[in-house]
Amino acid sequence: MSKSRELFERDGNALSTVMSLRFCPFVAESGEGAVLRDPDGKEYLDLTAGWGVANVGYCHPRVTKAVTDQMKTLSFATTISVPNMKSVELAEKLKELVPGNFDKSVWFGHSGSDANEFIAKIIPYATGRSKILTFVGSYHGQTMGSYVMSGHPAQSRFSGGGNVVKLPYPYCYRCAFEKEKESCDLFCLRYIEDYIFDAVTSPDQVGAIVLEAIQCDGGDVVPADGFMQGIEKLCRKYGILLIIDEVKIGFGRTGKMFGFEHWGIEPDIVVMAKPMGSGQPISAVVGRKDIMNAGIGMHYFTTAGNPVACAAALETIGIINDEKLVENAKEVGDYFVHELEKLKDKHEIISDVRGKGLVIGVELVKDRETKEPATDEAAKVLYRGYELGLLFYNSGINSNVLEFTPPLVITKEQVDFAVSVLDKAIEDVVNGKVPDEKLAEFAGWSS
Ligand SMILES: Cc1ncc(COP(=O)(O)O)c(C=O)c1O
Known part of the structure; x- marks a missing residue:
C-alpha cells in the first residue's frame, strides 16, 4: 500500500x-x-x-519567519482581556484597506463561520430589525447563525432560520426567472423591491443584505453588471446595511484587494477570513463603528486575534503588496x-x-x-x-x-x-x- x-x-x-x-x-x-x-x-x-x-503560496518563508518570531516573543495573549501590539496593528491595517470614509472598528475570530455568526448575532441586536436577506447558493459557514444565512444545497438539508429570507442570486446562466441577461433589465433586483418587500417582509424589518461579491461555492457565479450597485442603492433607500462576505475571494484573488471593488460599491461591513493568515486561523469583520460596538462582550473567543495569527496576517498582507x-x-x-x-x-x-x-x-x-x-x-x-x-x-x-x-x-x-x-x-x-x-x-x- x-x-x-x-x-x-x-x-x-x-x-x-x-x-x-x-x-x-x-x-x-x-x-x-x-x-x-x-x-x-x-x-x-x-x-x-x-x-x-x-x-x-504554501510555506512562504516570510510567513514562516513572522510566525516563528512571534512565537519566540509573545506566543499568546487573549484579546478578550489583554490588548497586544499585533492585533492592534492588524486592526488598524484592515481599517485602512477597507474602503469607506466612515468610522470603523474590527472584530477578530478564527474562521469565516464565526465571523458570519457575528453578523447573524449583531445585526438584529444593533439595528432593531429582525430580518436578514441572503442568497440562494451562498455559503456563509457551519455555525448555527452562519449556516442559517447560507443557501447552499449542502446545508439546506439540515436547517433554516425564521429571520432569514433567501433571494435568487443573479446566476444568469441558470436564471431562476428563466430570463435572458440581455433583456431582463435586472428583474432579480426588481423582484426584491416589488415582491419580497411587498409580500414577504417590509423593508423596515430588514437589518442587512448579506452577499458574496462572487458566489463561489454556489458555482463561481459572477453577478451581472449593475446588480451589486442596485443592491447598494436598495440598501441606501431603505436604511438597510450592506454586508459583503469576502471570506473566499478577499485579499487579491479577483484582481482587486476585495471582490466588491469591481463594482465600485461601499459596503457597511466586510467579512474576511480564509487567506488572511495564510493558514493560521484568523477571521475579521470590519465595519461601521456604531454597529460593531453595539454591545460589549457579546461575541468573543479566547484565542481569537492572537498575536501569532495576527503576525501571519500582517505578513500575508505585506507579501500580497510586495509581490x-x-x-x-x-x-x-x-x-x-x-x-x-x-x-x-x-x-x-x-x-x-x-x-x-x-x-x-x-x-x-x-x-x-x-x-x-x-x-x-x-x-x-x-x-x-x-x-x-x-x-x-x-x-x-x-x-x-x-x-x-x-x-x-x-x-x-x-x-x-x-x-x-x-x-x-x-x-x-x-x-x-x-x-x-x-x-x-x-x-x-x-x-
Ligand atoms: C464565502 C464564504 N463564507 C464563509 C465561509 C466559511 O468559512 P470557514 O470554512 O472558514 O468557516 C466560506 C467557506 O467556504 C465561504 O466560502
Missing part, C-alpha cells in the same frame, strides 16, 4: 466524517508556492489553495480564462467559463441546449485530474462546476500545465475511461 493510501485510511479511522468533504484521495505532506507533494513524493499543481487559503499578487491574479487569471475558452470550443461538455482574476468556474453540462448538469462527469474530471497531478474541486448548486482558485503566485507556465491536464482529463471522461467505482468514496458536496 502506498504511504498516501495508508495515511488516507488512518485518517478515515481516526477523524470524524462530519468534518470532511472528499473529492479524491490526495494526502498532503509538503508544499511550496502552488505545488503540493504527497508522502510518496508525487507532485501536484494545486488549483484549490486549500479552499482559497494559500493566496501567497504584486493582486496584479498577478488579474494577469494570470485573464490568461487562464482565455485558455479555458479554447477548451470550451473543443469540448461540448463545457458550457460556461466565468470568473474574475483567479476565481474561475467551468460549468459542465450533458447537453448545451437543455443545460442538464454533468455532475458525475465533473466528479470524474477532477478525479482524473488528480491522477494526472492536478488538484481542484467542484462547486455549484448542482456540483457540476470545476472550480479553480489557485494560490495567487501561480505562473502562466503552470496554467499551461493545468489546461493540458484538463484537456486530457475531460477527453478521458467523455470517452468513458474513468469508471464509476473510482468515485465510490468521493461524493464531495453530495456526501
Whole structure:
C-alpha cells in the first residue's frame, strides 16, 4: 500500500466524517508556492489553495519567519482581556484597506463561520430589525447563525432560520426567472423591491443584505453588471446595511484587494477570513463603528486575534503588496480564462467559463441546449485530474462546476500545465475511461 493510501485510511479511522468533504484521495505532506507533494513524493499543481487559503503560496518563508518570531516573543495573549501590539496593528491595517470614509472598528475570530455568526448575532441586536436577506447558493459557514444565512444545497438539508429570507442570486446562466441577461433589465433586483418587500417582509424589518461579491461555492457565479450597485442603492433607500462576505475571494484573488471593488460599491461591513493568515486561523469583520460596538462582550473567543495569527496576517498582507499578487491574479487569471475558452470550443461538455482574476468556474453540462448538469462527469474530471497531478474541486448548486482558485503566485507556465491536464482529463471522461467505482468514496458536496 502506498504511504498516501495508508495515511488516507488512518485518517478515515481516526477523524470524524462530519468534518470532511472528499473529492479524491490526495494526502498532503509538503508544499511550496502552488505545488503540493504527497508522502510518496508525487507532485501536484494545486488549483484549490486549500479552499482559497494559500493566496501567497504554501510555506512562504516570510510567513514562516513572522510566525516563528512571534512565537519566540509573545506566543499568546487573549484579546478578550489583554490588548497586544499585533492585533492592534492588524486592526488598524484592515481599517485602512477597507474602503469607506466612515468610522470603523474590527472584530477578530478564527474562521469565516464565526465571523458570519457575528453578523447573524449583531445585526438584529444593533439595528432593531429582525430580518436578514441572503442568497440562494451562498455559503456563509457551519455555525448555527452562519449556516442559517447560507443557501447552499449542502446545508439546506439540515436547517433554516425564521429571520432569514433567501433571494435568487443573479446566476444568469441558470436564471431562476428563466430570463435572458440581455433583456431582463435586472428583474432579480426588481423582484426584491416589488415582491419580497411587498409580500414577504417590509423593508423596515430588514437589518442587512448579506452577499458574496462572487458566489463561489454556489458555482463561481459572477453577478451581472449593475446588480451589486442596485443592491447598494436598495440598501441606501431603505436604511438597510450592506454586508459583503469576502471570506473566499478577499485579499487579491479577483484582481482587486476585495471582490466588491469591481463594482465600485461601499459596503457597511466586510467579512474576511480564509487567506488572511495564510493558514493560521484568523477571521475579521470590519465595519461601521456604531454597529460593531453595539454591545460589549457579546461575541468573543479566547484565542481569537492572537498575536501569532495576527503576525501571519500582517505578513500575508505585506507579501500580497510586495509581490504584486493582486496584479498577478488579474494577469494570470485573464490568461487562464482565455485558455479555458479554447477548451470550451473543443469540448461540448463545457458550457460556461466565468470568473474574475483567479476565481474561475467551468460549468459542465450533458447537453448545451437543455443545460442538464454533468455532475458525475465533473466528479470524474477532477478525479482524473488528480491522477494526472492536478488538484481542484467542484462547486455549484448542482456540483457540476470545476472550480479553480489557485494560490495567487501561480505562473502562466503552470496554467499551461493545468489546461493540458484538463484537456486530457475531460477527453478521458467523455470517452468513458474513468469508471464509476473510482468515485465510490468521493461524493464531495453530495456526501
Ligand atoms: C464565502 C464564504 N463564507 C464563509 C465561509 C466559511 O468559512 P470557514 O470554512 O472558514 O468557516 C466560506 C467557506 O467556504 C465561504 O466560502
